Amino acid sequence: MVADETLWEQIRHRDRAAFEEFYRQQIPRLLGYLILCLGSQAAAEDIAQETFLQVWKHPDGFDPARSGLRTYLFTIARRRVVDWWRHSSLRTENPAPPSRSGSEARLLIEDLLARLDNDSRSLLWLREVEGYSYQELSLMLEIPVGTVKSRLFKAREHLRDMWRRR
Amino acid sequence: MNCTEARIHVSALQDGEAIPPEAKAHIRACDTCQQLLQDYAGMGAQMRLLGSQLGAGKVTGKVRLPSLIRSRPGWTRALRAQVRVPRFVIALAVALIAGLTAGLVFLEAQGRSQQLWFNCELVWPQAQYKGPIHPTNIPQVSMGFGPQAKSEDPAPFFITGPGRGAGTVAGLIEVRRIQSDQVTFVIRVRHFAVKDTTPEEIERTASPLLQAQELGKILSDVSVQEFSYKPGTTLKIPAGGGESLIFTGETGGKFSRFSWQQTPLQPAPDQLVLDQPVLVPEAALLVKPRGMAKISGPDGCAYMYIPEKGLLVFALNRFPESHEAAVNGGHALFELDNKWYYVFTQLPIVGGNRPKTIWVYLARNYDPSLSGLEWDRTIPFVGSAEDIKQVLEQIEK
Numbered sequence: 264m265v266a267d268e269t270l271w272e273q274i275r276h277r278d279r280a281a282f283e284e285f286y287r288q289q290i291p292r293l294l295g296y297l298i299l300c301l302g303s304q305a306a307a308e309d310i311a312q313e314t315f316l317q318v319w320k321h322p323d324g325f326d327p328a329r330s331g332l333r334t335y336l337f338t339i340a341r342r343r344v345v346d347w348w349r350h351s352s353l354r355t356e357n358p359a360p361p362s363r364s365g366s367e368a369r370l371l372i373e374d375l376l377a378r379l380d381n382d383s384r385s386l387l388w389l390r391e392v393e394g395y396s397y398q399e400l401s402l403m404l405e406i407p408v409g410t411v412k413s414r415l416f417k418a419r420e421h422l423r424d425m426w427r428r429r
Numbered sequence: 430m431n432c433t434e435a436r437i438h439v440s441a442l443q444d445g446e447a448i449p450p451e452a453k454a455h456i457r458a459c460d461t462c463q464q465l466l467q468d469y470a471g472m473g474a475q476m477r478l479l480g481s482q483l484g485a486g487k488v489t490g491k492v493r494l495p496s497l498i499r500s501r502p503g504w505t506r507a508l509r510a511q512v513r514v515p516r517f518v519i520a521l522a523v524a525l526i527a528g529l530t531a532g533l534v535f536l537e538a539q540g541r542s543q544q545l546w547f548n549c550e551l552v553w554p555q556a557q558y559k560g561p562i563h564p565t566n567i568p569q570v571s572m573g574f575g576p577q578a579k580s581e582d583p584a585p586f587f588i589t590g591p592g593r594g595a596g597t598v599a600g601l602i603e604v605r606r607i608q609s610d611q612v613t614f615v616i617r618v619r620h621f622a623v624k625d626t627t628p629e630e631i632e633r634t635a636s637p638l639l640q641a642q643e644l645g646k647i648l649s650d651v652s653v654q655e656f657s658y659k660p661g662t663t664l665k666i667p668a669g670g671g672e673s674l675i676f677t678g679e680t681g682g683k684f685s686r687f688s689w690q691q692t693p694l695q696p697a698p699d700q701l702v703l704d705q706p707v708l709v710p711e712a713a714l715l716v717k718p719r720g721m722a723k724i725s726g727p728d729g730c731a732y733m734y735i736p737e738k739g740l741l742v743f744a745l746n747r748f749p750e751s752h753e754a755a756v757n758g759g760h761a762l763f764e765l766d767n768k769w770y771y772v773f774t775q776l777p778i779v780g781g782n783r784p785k786t787i788w789v790y791l792a793r794n795y796d797p798s799l800s801g802l803e804w805d806r807t808i809p810f811v812g813s814a815e816d817i818k819q820v821l822e823q824i825e826k
Contacts, residue, residue, distance in 0.1 A: 296480075393480075412440070419472070
């Protein structure tokens with residue numbers, strides 16, 4: 264795998280092939296995160312496009328000493344999600360889960376996640392699905408590591424309460 | 430410590446973060462906290478399953494890379510145009526870049542020193558089985574130690590050879606100091622032949638809920654060996670009875686995505702690893718066999734026996750009747766009989782570029798007794814073979 268710093272250098276030097284590879288690898292995960300956060304495929308695609316565009320246009324916003332390139336991508340996406348929640352006329356605190364067929368358990372977790380508040384849902388997803396460490400989440404969300412720990416705990420407790428009452 | 434105080438640490442444990450020893454001791458011994466941990470793990474598994482399906486294949490025409498980068502903005506043309514720059518400006522820029530680069534290196538080194546982990550692997554070469562499917566063979570273990578290694582209990586491990594004749598190697602390892610260029614650890618290890626004790630007894634003692642003191646009693650007459658190990662090198666550790674273990678390890682700044690007991694050794698691009706896999710068919714946990722299977726090279730395969738279902742065979746290259754499986758880190762997703770299956774493992778399954786494709790085949794109604802051993806059909810297992818042809822031939826029989 265190309266190291267983050269090398270990839271970043273390639274993107275800085277307008278290497279389209281490198282950016283395409285980065286895009287190809289990251290778009291499914293990013294889109295999954297955005298669909299979950301926004302509850303809308305169309306809005307998720309819009310934010311994904313804006314996010315990648317920002318990386319392409321302003322690669323100097325990335326600091327390899329601070330985080331990985333993927334972390335940077337999700338940080339941008341998360342900021343844009345927060346903006347979307349603030350400014351969209353369609354905003355809702357608990358977006359409806361995207362409708363699709365699936366197993367009962369999957370539909371259940373989708374439904375329960377949609378009932379969490381935006382921050383808890385986003386944080387839990389970034390940890391459980393995207394696998395970010397507490398340190399990375401702390402940088403991404405600009406909160407202390409201890410706060411990451413306690414917020415994750417509260418999010419899990421809330422989710423588990425609903426999970427057991429189902 | 431009580432359950433109320435321990436709950437927040439259960440959450441951290443699920444995330445693979447270091448927790449205080451007293452919390453760890455409580456969680457180990459407390460059924461309520463164990464249940465909480467299982468619930469957290471179950472919810473996490475469902476979320477990852479959802480995650481694998483939410484984004485995949487859902488990109489419509491709107492988000493397309495060419496539309497992002499097709500047109501070059503005007504400022505790039507300006508950059509490409511020839512511009513006369515005074516020499517002192519170039520010198521200043523070079524000095525500035527050099528200064529910034531030095532700063533970056535310093536910051537990176539500082540960051541890593543705060544989060545240094547040590548991942549190691551113990552291999553018992555004599556236990557490597559050369560034939561097709563074998564239910565009892567676990568020739569290697571991988572372990573991880575975090576920045577708080579000093580406060581951790583000694584970690585137990587055991588390695589089983591193929592069949593009773595090979596016996597078992599059991600040991601305790603304690604990492605005392607982790608530095609990027611040197612790791613200090615102590616180890617007590619012993620080879621148990623069948624005449625001393627049975628593998629079942631060792632395995633029962635060294636179960637996942639093992640209290641380190643119990644194995645400590647068994648190994649009380651074994652001398653402690655202390656090593657100052659240079660990461661990346663290979664160390665031979667005597668295990669008694671003429672047996673020895675091959676020890677390799679590396680330091681790193683990151684903890685495994687999905688594990689809380691062990692940290693990953695990154696597989697090489699030609700390797701496939703199934704470490705403590707869990708198979709989830711869409712909704713509920715199906716099987717959780719113990720052990721680890723690891724292959725190197727294009728001809729090998731790893732396998733997982735699932736009672737009442739059959740034998741799942743995994744390989745890096747396509748083979749007859751195999752299905753594609755998408756691998757990302759420690760999980761793999763594939764479809765069989767119109768049903769999605771998810772495998773979670775402690776270590777990354779493949780190395781190199783990720784996500785990656787591997788190939789999987791289900792031998793339905795496979796009978797473990799084909800291995801030539803009496804084996805309880807209700808007990809799952811994992812294993813590996815150097816030559817997939819041998820495995821497929823045994824399955825055909």
